[in-house]
């Protein structure tokens with residue numbers, strides 16, 4: 001599942017990338033162009049715009065109702081668009097949306113804080129912007145969020 005998110009959904013885009021989903025963040029205001037891009041690349045449109053109507057049967061448009069990015073993520077899970085059990089979480093650059101590559105550990109030396117270098121075994125690099133990632137970069141943050149979501153779900157099941 002690949003997505004294109006409208007300009008209201010920048011934070012949601014980053015969260016989807018954290019989970020490994022290919023997500024294009026469309027900053028423009030031209031809804032027609034966004035639909036064209038979605039068609040060309042086979043993406044599902046995520047939008048806050050309630051007036052956006054599919055023009056062809058193949059256009060997939062999901063209206064995001066929640067305001068809060070974490071609740072938006074949960075909304076997508078509940079709608080069955082994404083799952084928390086994806087195979088490749090933490091595999092994508094949060095800024096560029098491209099897959100990051102594992103690099104030899106020495107390559108990260110001096111480019112990340114020393115204590116990170118000594119603590120971490122594996123580093124990754126974005127081939128586009130050169131940003132270096134390691135397990136802790138977004139994993140900790142995201143695991144916390146995923147745990148919060150699971151907790152909220154279990155509470156709802158009990159209620």
Ligand SMILES: [Zn+2]
Pocket residue numbers: 093094095096097098126127128129130131
């Ligand atoms: Zn990048």
